[in-house]
Amino acid sequence: MKRAVPALAACLLSSCGYFSKxxxxxxxxxxxxxxxxxxxxxxxxxxxxxxxxxxxxxxxxxxxxxxxxxxxxxxxxxxxxxxxxxxxxxxxxxxxxxxxxxxxxxxxxxxxxxxxxxxxxxxxxxxxxxxxxxxxxxxxxxxxxxxxxxxxxxxxxxxxxxxxxxxxxxxxxxxxxxxxxxxxxxxxxxxxxxxxxxxxxxxxxxxxxxxxxxAPRNAAWDNPSSGTLEQRARAYLDANCSHCHNPQGPADNTGLYLTADQPDPLRIGFCKVPVAAGHGSGDLRFDMVHGKPDESILIHRMDSVEPKVMMPEIGRSTVHREGVELIRAWVKGVRGDCVNPRAND
Ligand code: HEC
Ligand code: HEC
Structure with missing residues (x-):
């Protein structure tokens, strides 16, 4: 008993113990x-x-x-x-x-x-x-x-x-x-x-x-005064996808990199042939097609709740309508074409 008292006192004085707040x-x-x-x-x-x-x-x-x-x-x-x-x-x-x-x-x-x-x-x-x-x-x-x-x-x-x-x-x-x-x-x-x-x-x-x-700053995806449509779309993909889709992340092997500062249009999906074709891709050819949200695999996968199709693959069980709309609106306005697509590297 005698030895417990100093221990308790020490605890009360420091922040170690049960009585600490x-x-x-x-x-x-x-x-x-x-x-x-x-x-x-x-x-x-x-x-x-x-x-x-x-x-x-x-x-x-x-x-x-x-x-x-x-x-x-x-x-x-x-x-x-x-x-x-x-x-x-x-x-x-x-x-x-x-x-x-x-x-x-x-x-x-x-x-x-x-x-x-x-x-x-x-x-x-x-x-x-x-x-x-x-x-x-x-x-x-x-x-x-x-x-x-x-x-x-x-x-x-x-x-x-x-x-x-x-x-x-x-x-x-x-x-x-x-x-x-x-x-x-x-x-x-x-x-x-x-x-x-x-x-x-x-x-x-x-x-x-x-x-x-x-310091760098992302736009707020749902606040048009915080950035352009493109900046808000890129901020959305950054927050929702880039923790896997980056060169050190779990989806590194896809070569699809979605951080907000990724400069290469191919890396963010434009004219990029997916690693795995077929059902998950909705039988579409490219991750993203300029001006064509309906032909963009990336949007197809955001718009799904089907296992093996939906992206992100975990962390949601509903489609984020407003998020899909934002990415659609952005892709719709992006100019360019995939006539000479670069092969996946
Ligand atoms: C939890 C990790 C994870 C998150 C988060 C994630 N993905 Fe993926 N993604 C993967 C993996 C793993 C693959 C490769 C397997 C496959 O295609 O299903 C992939 C593949 C893809 C592909 C095919 C890419 C290619 O070129 O092969 C697209 C498009 C895609 N994801 C879009 C997205 C989008 C858009 C988001 C965010 C809304 C997202 N992903 C979030 C893990 C993730
Ligand atoms: C689907 C992907 C996903 C899964 C699975 C996931 N997280 Fe996260 N988590 C995120 C993202 C993205 C953020 C940052 C964005 C945000 O907070 O809105 C985050 C943020 C957090 C934060 C705040 C600090 C930070 O890292 O930003 C904590 C704490 C956290 N997660 C804990 C967990 C724990 C614990 C688990 C497992 C039980 C888990 N998360 C599973 C994606 C995920």
């Missing part, structure tokens, strides 16, 4: 079984009121996930910062936590965490209970039926293995959203509106960032 630092698995145990949020959990040091953030153009509402937060251990990189995700310190919560009409379905452990990034989904009091870590969650407007959606929560189907760069798990071009926008913080890159720098979460005007 700070975010729980975790550097190794196993992870806490309940979302509440991380202490990312304070008070009534479903209000998602961020704890000290937990910072909300948003992306210029996000990933479409069956119309789910999403909120995103970042936390880093005291004194630690991420390092700026112009094109890749920032380099985060050990212990950093990224959290993304999915909900429909206020009902929270899941909160996904990416945790930078000593062994690298690990992703886990926490599934919310019906009473919305807490969420539990589940390795292989069941689908959940959700409603959005007049749609009934079998919402699929990816299992822990599937995280790396998308969060993958050269076979290691990586974050996707925290890149300069996604974060370079104003966010309405409780302290007032501020550019996110500037805010992260100010609070010590980011080092090496240039002024926002000198």
């Amino acid at each position: 700070d975010v729980r630092p975790v550097l190794d698995e196993p992870f806490p079984k309940k979302l509440s145990e991380w202490r990312l949020f304070v008070g009534d959990l479903k209000q998602l009121r961020p704890n000290a040091g937990v910072v909300p953030y948003d992306l210029n153009t996000p990933l479409f996930s069956d119309y789910a509402d999403k909120s995103r937060y970042v936390w880093m251990p005291k004194g630690a910062a991420a390092r700026y990189r112009p094109t890749e995700a920032f380099e985060f310190p050990p212990g950093a936590v990224l959290a993304k919560t999915f909900s429909y009409s206020g009902r929270i379905v899941e909160t996904r965490l990416l945790v930078n452990t000593r062994k690298g990034w690990v992703g886990v989904p926490y599934v919310w209970n019906d009473r919305q009091t807490d969420a539990t870590l589940e390795i292989a969650p069941d689908p959940v039926t959700v409603h959005w407007k007049n749609l009934t959606i079998q919402y699929i929560i990816p299992n822990t293995n599937q995280c790396k189907s998308c969060h993958d760069r050269s076979k290691t798990v990586v974050p996707i959203g925290p890149k300069a071009r996604h974060l370079n926008k104003t966010y309405a913080y409780s302290t007032g509106p501020e550019n996110q890159l500037e805010h992260w720098t100010k609070i010590g979460y980011l080092t090496g960032a240039p002024y926002p005007a000198s």
Whole structure:
């Protein structure tokens, strides 16, 4: 008993222990079984009121996930910062936590965490209970039926293995959203509106960032004042496809690269013969054809929910009508022809 007292006192003084109110630092698995145990949020959990040091953030153009509402937060251990990189995700310190919560009409379905452990990034989904009091870590969650407007959606929560189907760069798990071009926008913080890159720098979460005007910035796919039709279409493909379709991603072998800064029209699909022809391609010849959305495999695959046809191949069970319309409108206006197509290389 005598020896327990100093240990407890030490714990109360530092942030290590059970009584701490700070975010729980975790550097190794196993992870806490309940979302509440991380202490990312304070008070009534479903209000998602961020704890000290937990910072909300948003992306210029996000990933479409069956119309789910999403909120995103970042936390880093005291004194630690991420390092700026112009094109890749920032380099985060050990212990950093990224959290993304999915909900429909206020009902929270899941909160996904990416945790930078000593062994690298690990992703886990926490599934919310019906009473919305807490969420539990589940390795292989069941689908959940959700409603959005007049749609009934079998919402699929990816299992822990599937995280790396998308969060993958050269076979290691990586974050996707925290890149300069996604974060370079104003966010309405409780302290007032501020550019996110500037805010992260100010609070010590980011080092090496240039002024926002000198950093890359994606358009907002659904806001015409944020960029041209082409810029918005490219931002959409960047956010929805480029985590697989890039030279280090899981779809590298296709040679179809959809990052917003890809300069080569062939690489983004124009007159590009697909690696696999046939059914998945709708028997069309090219990934994209100037001025002809109906002849473009890329659009055909966005417009499908059929396994082996639909793109992205996981992460949705409905067609994103508004997204398909945006890409159609863009392709319709692109001039050129595929009379002398380059062979796939
Ligand atoms: C279909 C592809 C896909 C799958 C599968 C997927 N993610 Fe993501 N995830 C993304 C994309 C794209 C983003 C960034 C865009 C956004 O947040 O809208 C993202 C963002 C996140 C974020 C916010 C930080 C970041 O990297 O941007 C977390 C946390 C996250 N995902 C966790 C997970 C976990 C955990 C799993 C597995 C249970 C998972 N994700 C499965 C595509 C995917
Ligand atoms: C989870 C990873 C992943 C995501 C995200 C993804 N794809 Fe793919 N994509 C693949 C893989 C793997 C292939 C190769 C196998 C096949 O053709 O089905 C492929 C093939 C394709 C092809 C055929 C390309 C060729 O030239 O062979 C097109 C077109 C395509 N994807 C479009 C898209 C679009 C558009 C998006 C975003 C809306 C997207 N993909 C998102 C993994 C992905």
